[in-house]
Amino acid sequence: MGQLLVVMTCGAAFYGAVLGFWRAPIQALYAAMKLPLVMVVTSCLTMVFNWMLATLMGTRMTLGQVTALTFLALATASLVLASLAPVALIFTLSAPEPSTDARTAHNLLYLFHTLFIAGAGLAGTARVKGPLDRICRDPARSRKIHYAWILTFAFVGGEVAWALRPFVGSVFFPVVFLRGDAFHGNMYEFIFSDILPHLLRWN
């Protein structure tokens, strides 16, 4: 599990650096530190709940097994993100310089990174489906647990990332490690009330 933790940390740090690179070099450093933190904190917060879910759905799993599968999922996601970092970098370098006029660029980059991270998360959770099938020995039950875990990772990971924002870095706020209003709002609310309406010109 130590190796998985190393892969998770390095992969996420690599992508995190690209994530923050658009706003400022210091933001790249902050994001490189915070994205691995998102992975580790998400692992810690979801492990016990995921173990409870599996138990409630009638599968006997030890907490150690759930821990290993959680680390496997998030390490895989980090590896996928690291492999996508060159692609993300080319789009970051192509975006207009950060300024208050570059809100559209910020929102596009935000959506783009969200899609990449969501895709990597799905790839990571897909990686644990095989081991989960072997442990459950019941495909239907395994599928239910798998979907429940995906939802848990998505909701918890999204909220942890929101609390540890900024990653891309807003054009309206200075570069900081953490925002003062860290626990105000959530990522989904931000995407549907700010990012998408601006891109689709709803407001």
Place this chain on the structure above:
Amino acid sequence: MDERSPDALVNKEDIGSALPVSIPSAPSGIGPALAELLKHPLWAITRLESGGPILPSLRLLTGGAVCFVAYGAAAGFFQGGAQVGLAAMKAPLIVLASLLLCAPSFFVFGSLAGADLSGRQVAGLLSAFGGMLGVLLLGLLPIAWLFSFSTSSLIFATWLHVLAWAIALWFGWRFFTLAFPRAPARNVAFLWTVLFTVVSFQMATILRPVLYRAPGTPVVETGKLFFLEHLGSLKSPEPPKK
């Protein structure tokens, strides 16, 4: 292009059974290598899987790059003059840079989908993929040249090349379905092809202008732009031609 439907190939052993008992050694020239890639794409894949040298695949990529140069030159005839040479230089750069940027994700995606890939196989497969794209564009070159030379609409010319690129990419993806006939890897290959497509559009935007350069403007524009914005900006009044 394939000698057997990808759906009929269930696993690597099936690939082997679809082939002649002995595969001829790789052609030594670039032309014969590209011709073989068109007629027997499985041979290049099987040589890579059986641990053959990577040189034939690199030969395919070199051939592909030559094809991109030719296609770029044909596209440059939209404006003519120096733009023919500039487009000929930019076209291979766009494709090769996109391949390089997407190589890490090809390895990771493929490995996660269950394909047992080595670095050598990744380099070989991507080189053959590049060769396939190049030779398909070469096939479309006369049409591209005719329309590029005769049309005065930048929008039409741009979308014509997008269509040609889409056709080449479709067959490029079909090449991957031969390398990865089983479902997870095959689907992931499709996903990667989409990623490669998006990156190639962005690379074309970074290296713009490819088709038309207004007098007095630099060879490569310095402003930063997303490819969607770039395609959208083509709605602006058309530049005077020639």
